[in-house]
Amino acid sequence: MEPRPETQSDTRGRALRTPRAAGTAGIVFALLLAAAIVMIRLAIPSGPGSGAGEWLTDPSRRRAVRTALELVPFAGISFLWFMGAVRARIGDAEDRFLATVFLGSGLVFVATLFGAAAAAGGLLSTVPASGAEPGGQLWTFGGHFTYGLLTTYAMRMAAVFVFSTSAIGHRLGVLPRPLTILGALVGLTLLFATNVVAWSELVFPVWALAVGIHILVAGTADSPVRR
16 A cells, blocks of 8 residues: 655645754753752852862762762753754745854864763862862862853853844744743853852743743644644
8 A cells, every 4th residue: 555645734744843952852851950059059058269169078079069960961852852843944035154153162162062061070089088178279160160160151152042033033023022031031141141140040941941931832832723
């Protein structure tokens, strides 16, 4: 029996599933990254300049940091899916310049996020089983390297991603004006405040959550009603 030829309604139905996937992935990414940031901030409230800190001698805090680091790969995977599905929603109308910035900043963000998590995991593995606080230049270097990679590089790439996404969404009418204004504020915060203001990096998952919910709702509203 020959397979039934693909109809226009079949193609349309498959295309309309992309916005829902983008929204879902954005929400998952936002929740995972926010959870990781909160657990790390609660376990390590101070920056690397204050030394290793008391958290190394506290088994519960070390477990919290390890759990947060285990969430990072899944957050990165969700972000890649979110980024790809949003680009698919934009379609052929995207501006090539903004699309290049959009893709480049998103990929570099994931790479630096994974690098920071790997560096933090390697640093944590040097802690003795007894929980004694390590010292020396290796720990100082590793702490500053991890902290700088996350707050200086990853968050600034996130800022570029937010700016480019907001610009594309505003030009094509994919994002409403309040979300584009929120994107500008979030981008400025990530660009200038994350390495000096604690907890400010949480604005990125909050923005991703808002965009994900908007795309999910918009995709549901655009879906045809089955009869």
